[in-house]
Amino acid sequence: MPKPEKWELRLYIAGQTPNSILALKNITKYCKQHLEGRYVIEVIDLLKNPQLAEGDQIFAIPTLVRKVPEPLRKIIGDLSDEEKVLVGLNIRPIAH
Amino acid sequence: MAKNKEETFRKTPTGISGLDEITNGGFPKGRPILICGSAGCGKTLFAAQFLIKGITDYKEPGVFMSFEETPKDLEDNFMSLGFDLKKLQSQKKLHIDYVRIERSEIEETGEYDLEGLFIRLNYAIDSIGAKRVVLDTIESLFSGMGNMTLLRSEIRRLFSWLKEKGVTTIITGERGESSLTRQGMEEYVSDCVILLDFRVIDQIATRRLRIVKYRGSMHGTNEYPFLIDEHGISVLPVTSLKLDYKSSTEIISTGLPALDNAFSTGGIYRGSSTLITGNAGTSKTILAAHFALSSCNRKERTLYFSFEESPDQLVRNMATIGINFKQAIQSKLLYIHASRPSLQGLEMHLMVLNRLLAELKPRTVIIDPISSLITIGNSSEVGAMLVRLLDTLKINQVNALFTSLTHDGYTEYSNSNIDAVSSLADTWINLRNEERNNERVRSLLIVKSRGMGHSNNQQNFTITGKGINFTTTNKK
Numbered sequence: 001m002p003k004p005e006k007w008e009l010r011l012y013i014a015g016q017t018p019n020s021i022l023a024l025k026n027i028t029k030y031c032k033q034h035l036e037g038r039y040v041i042e043v044i045d046l047l048k049n050p051q052l053a054e055g056d057q058i059f060a061i062p063t064l065v066r067k068v069p070e071p072l073r074k075i076i077g078d079l080s081d082e083e084k085v086l087v088g089l090n091i092r093p094i095a096h
Numbered sequence: 097m098a099k100n101k102e103e104t105f106r107k108t109p110t111g112i113s114g115l116d117e118i119t120n121g122g123f124p125k126g127r128p129i130l131i132c133g134s135a136g137c138g139k140t141l142f143a144a145q146f147l148i149k150g151i152t153d154y155k156e157p158g159v160f161m162s163f164e165e166t167p168k169d170l171e172d173n174f175m176s177l178g179f180d181l182k183k184l185q186s187q188k189k190l191h192i193d194y195v196r197i198e199r200s201e202i203e204e205t206g207e208y209d210l211e212g213l214f215i216r217l218n219y220a221i222d223s224i225g226a227k228r229v230v231l232d233t234i235e236s237l238f239s240g241m242g243n244m245t246l247l248r249s250e251i252r253r254l255f256s257w258l259k260e261k262g263v264t265t266i267i268t269g270e271r272g273e274s275s276l277t278r279q280g281m282e283e284y285v286s287d288c289v290i291l292l293d294f295r296v297i298d299q300i301a302t303r304r305l306r307i308v309k310y311r312g313s314m315h316g317t318n319e320y321p322f323l324i325d326e327h328g329i330s331v332l333p334v335t336s337l338k339l340d341y342k343s344s345t346e347i348i349s350t351g352l353p354a355l356d357n358a359f360s361t362g363g364i365y366r367g368s369s370t371l372i373t374g375n376a377g378t379s380k381t382i383l384a385a386h387f388a389l390s391s392c393n394r395k396e397r398t399l400y401f402s403f404e405e406s407p408d409q410l411v412r413n414m415a416t417i418g419i420n421f422k423q424a425i426q427s428k429l430l431y432i433h434a435s436r437p438s439l440q441g442l443e444m445h446l447m448v449l450n451r452l453l454a455e456l457k458p459r460t461v462i463i464d465p466i467s468s469l470i471t472i473g474n475s476s477e478v479g480a481m482l483v484r485l486l487d488t489l490k491i492n493q494v495n496a497l498f499t500s501l502t503h504d505g506y507t508e509y510s511n512s513n514i515d516a517v518s519s520l521a522d523t524w525i526n527l528r529n530e531e532r533n534n535e536r537v538r539s540l541l542i543v544k545s546r547g548m549g550h551s552n553n554q555q556n557f558t559i560t561g562k563g564i565n566f567t568t569t570n571k572k
Binding site: 073087 | 193195196197201202203204205206207208209210211212213215216218219237241
């Protein structure tokens, strides 16, 4: 059996705004459901580390970046649409 | 009126030569400016020049936020115009931030805002203490993202944030079909809007610039031609606004003592303009050469525009009649610029002239002949531009001498070609060749000379190994 894939996610926020709080809550929930034990979520607050915005080409807040597995993917918004997030991250195929 | 308004808000130099004049002092400091136009009209260059000149000439660091070209592309493109972006970046005077928006990589779900862009911009501005910002072109956001309502309100917020931040910002926008820009950016930028245009008339490509709006400031309302050459963009104001240059009372020599004596003052005023007209072969160039040499002898830098002869040929020919230019050229007092009039459009010629004036700061300028410039443009434009050129020379107190080729007959006083120049010239000298007793007699007549008495006699002269020699004695 192939080694289970590790998921590295980054969530860019700018302070504790309602959108950011909601996005973190949502992605934590989805990961627990679908990637239990195989994920890392790094939260980057751009108010504290503004220099990090350029590297990952962040312009919208909140932005979720899938660093690993490649290729890089981005989802912007509060991540409230679970289906869209999972498809966007390619966590599982479109549900039937 | 203009004075009071200027005091109410400050302006910042545009860095684009000629534009400060049209905008009566530059862009509104600390406010957004919209530059719009169709593809390829020079928007990015315009914005970049504003930024780079801000750094190099006005000590204002700048941030270039590019939504279209990568930093590498920008560096390469502007290197060809002599702008070394890499160096400016390493000196921490310029920050290029490339915002890549790839729709295929991005999924949108739920609410978001553009705070990330604000943070990036804020960080870039603060890291180098930027005073100028370029957003080229922010409308790319619209093609990369779906939520138009959100984008619009965020862009509105961005502009007011930039205003609060106190940075002068250029926003570029692509020309739309029914509005100035595709996404109606002009609604958000209410202070200053400039439209660039690129069109082809009579197979000659011309670029024009127009200030559509400039709130709270006097500005020129015409369409102004502008040029892109190896020095970037320069705008040529067609008409100048004032007639308020200073006039000197100092008298300088024409280079010919006998001719000086024909004026009651014993010469012509410094900073005045002289027109020499005459048919082909009436020694206009020789008279001009005498004038040039006398200026060099006064140790004053002289700029000689030759539209008929190459510098070498001019130097050789003048040497045969005892006018030695070589030494003056070697001691860098004389600079001869030769080009074919038909090589470039009139605008380009005048631009070159203007640039050399700025670079060399000559005290004397000779244009030989000015009539070649007249033939290459269409008359109304040419007239206005010559006025402009003469004005520039007068403002700078430059002694100017123009030769103009005229044709036979009485028309020489009413030639439409020289009308534009003659009314501006302070001194007008006409040269003639006549045949008398199987001999060619050269003569000179002062048609007019403002502010001084002058001889009314026709004066005969010959060309000798020492230049022009008057054979009739002058009476004052």
